[in-house]
Amino acid sequence: MTSSLKGKKIVLGVSGGIACYKAVELLRLLVKEGARVFVVMSRNAKKFVTPLTFEALSRNPVYHKVFDSADSASMEHIRAAEAADLLVVAPATAGTLGKMAHGLTDDALSTLFVAFRGPVLVAPAMNDGMYDNPAVRANIETMQSRGIGFIDPEVGSLACGVVGLGRLAEPEKILAAVRDRLARAWDLAGRQFLITAGPTREFLDPVRYISNPSSGKMGYAVAEAARDRGAQVTLISGPTPLKPPPGMRVFACKTAQEMRTLVLDHLASTEILVMTAAVGDFAPEQVQKEKIKKQGDEPIQIRLLPTPDILREVAKSKTGQFVVGFAAETENLVESAREKLLKKDLDMIVANDVSAPGIGFQSDTNQVTFLDRSGTVEQLPLLSKREIAHRLLDRIAAKLSSNPQTGS
Numbered sequence: 001m002t003s004s005l006k007g008k009k010i011v012l013g014v015s016g017g018i019a020c021y022k023a024v025e026l027l028r029l030l031v032k033e034g035a036r037v038f039v040v041m042s043r044n045a046k047k048f049v050t051p052l053t054f055e056a057l058s059r060n061p062v063y064h065k066v067f068d069s070a071d072s073a074s075m076e077h078i079r080a081a082e083a084a085d086l087l088v089v090a091p092a093t094a095g096t097l098g099k100m101a102h103g104l105t106d107d108a109l110s111t112l113f114v115a116f117r118g119p120v121l122v123a124p125a126m127n128d129g130m131y132d133n134p135a136v137r138a139n140i141e142t143m144q145s146r147g148i149g150f151i152d153p154e155v156g157s158l159a160c161g162v163v164g165l166g167r168l169a170e171p172e173k174i175l176a177a178v179r180d181r182l183a184r185a186w187d188l189a190g191r192q193f194l195i196t197a198g199p200t201r202e203f204l205d206p207v208r209y210i211s212n213p214s215s216g217k218m219g220y221a222v223a224e225a226a227r228d229r230g231a232q233v234t235l236i237s238g239p240t241p242l243k244p245p246p247g248m249r250v251f252a253c254k255t256a257q258e259m260r261t262l263v264l265d266h267l268a269s270t271e272i273l274v275m276t277a278a279v280g281d282f283a284p285e286q287v288q289k290e291k292i293k294k295q296g297d298e299p300i301q302i303r304l305l306p307t308p309d310i311l312r313e314v315a316k317s318k319t320g321q322f323v324v325g326f327a328a329e330t331e332n333l334v335e336s337a338r339e340k341l342l343k344k345d346l347d348m349i350v351a352n353d354v355s356a357p358g359i360g361f362q363s364d365t366n367q368v369t370f371l372d373r374s375g376t377v378e379q380l381p382l383l384s385k386r387e388i389a390h391r392l393l394d395r396i397a398a399k400l401s402s403n404p405q406t407g408s
C-alpha cells in the first residue's frame with residue numbers, strides 16, 4: 001500500500017510532560033506510514049523519555065542539545081531537520097508554547113522552531129487550569145495568527161488527577177492532522193492576500209438598509225485556504241454571522257463606501273486581491289438621521305445612487321497586483337463575466353449562476369466558472385466552497401509562479 005507520508009520528512013518536537021509517552025506512539029505511527037522522522041526534544045522532555053527511545057524508533061539521531069559547533073555531524077542533521085516538510089510539536093507544554101509564541105530559544109526544540117520555515121502543527125497538553133489561562137490563550141492566538149495549526153487537546157483524566165480539558169489528542173488524531181496538512185500545498189508562503197467577503201449594507205436611516213443574502217462563506221473559505229497555504233491574509237468583511245477566522249487580520253465594515261476605503265488603504269501592501277464580497281451596487285442618496293416615519297398609506301420615494309465600484313477604482317491605482325473578481329449572474333453567465341473581467345481590468349473572474357438552486361449565496365456548495373485574460377474558460381463541477389477556494393488558489397499560484405513580477 002502506498003502511504004501518504006512516504007518520503008516526507010517530519011520533525012517531531014517533544015516537550016516535557018507526562019504525555020511524552022504518546023509522542024513515542026506518534027513516532028511509531030509516522031515511521032510506519034513511511035515518513036522520515038527527526039525527533040527534537042526540549043530540555044524537560046528528557047526527564048520523561050530518554051532520547052534513546054526516540055532514536056531507536058526513528059533510526060535517526062535525536063536533537064536534544066543546542067548545537068555545539070565542534071560537532072559537524074549533528075549540524076548536518078539539524079540542517080536536514082530545518083528543511084523538513086513539517087514540524088509537529090506533540091506534546092506542547094504551556095512553557096514550550098510560551099517560548100514558541102515569543103521566539104525565545106533556550107533548548108533544542110525552541111531553537112529549532114525559530115529556525116524552521118515550513119508549516120508547523122502544535123498539539124498542546126497541560127492541565128485544564130493552565131490551558132484556560134489568559135496568557136496561554138493569548139500565546140495560542142498569536143501562533144494561530146502566524147499560520148500555525150493546532151490540534152486541540154481533549155477532555156480526560158489529567159496527570160494532576162482531575163478530569164478536564166488538556167489531555168493530549170490521541171496519536172491517531174495527530175497523525176490525521178499531519179496527513180491533512182501535508183496533503184495541502186504550501187505554495188503561497190509569505191504572499192500578501194487581501195480578500196473581501198460578505199454583503200454590504202446601504203443604510204436608508206439608522207435602522208434600515210438595503211443588502212443582499214451573501215453569507216460571506218465563499219470569501220472566508222478563500223481567506224482560510226490562502227492562510228493554510230502559507231499566505232499572509234487580510235480579510236475585509238461585510239456583516240456576516242461567521243466568526244473571524246484565526247491566523248489573519250480581519251477588518252469589519254458595513255457599507256460599500258467603508259469597504260472601498262479599507263481596500264484602497266491596504267492595496268499598496270497587497271500582492272493578490274480577491275474581491276469576493278457582494279458589494280451593493282446602489283445606496284440611498286441620503287441616509288436619514290432619524291428613523292423614517294410611516295406617512296399613512298402614502299408611498300415613499302428613495303433615490304438610489306450607484307456605489308463606488310471598488311474594482312474599477314483599484315484598476316486605476318494598482319501597481320502590479322493580481323486581481324480576482326467574482327460575478328454573481330442570473331443570465332448569460334460567461335458573456336457577462338467576460339465583460340466584467342475587461343471592464344474592471346481583472347486578471348481572473350469567478351462567475352456563478354445565482355439563479356440555480358443549491359449554489360451561490362448562503363449555500364456551502366457552489367458551481368463556478370473561472371475566466372482569465374487569456375480567454376480560458378473553465379467550468380467546475382458542484383463543489384464545496386472550501387474546494388473551490390483551493391482550486392482558485394491553485395490557478396493563482398500557477399499564474400504567480402509563471403509571472404514572478406506580480407506584486408513586486
Ligand code: C5P
Pocket residue numbers: 256275276277278279280281307308309310311312324325326327328340
Ligand atoms: O458589477 P458586479 O457587482 O457584478 O461585479 C462583481 C465584482 O465587482 C465582485 O468582485 C465585487 O466584489 C466587485 N464590486 C466592486 N464594487 C462594487 C460592486 C462590485 O468592487 N461597487
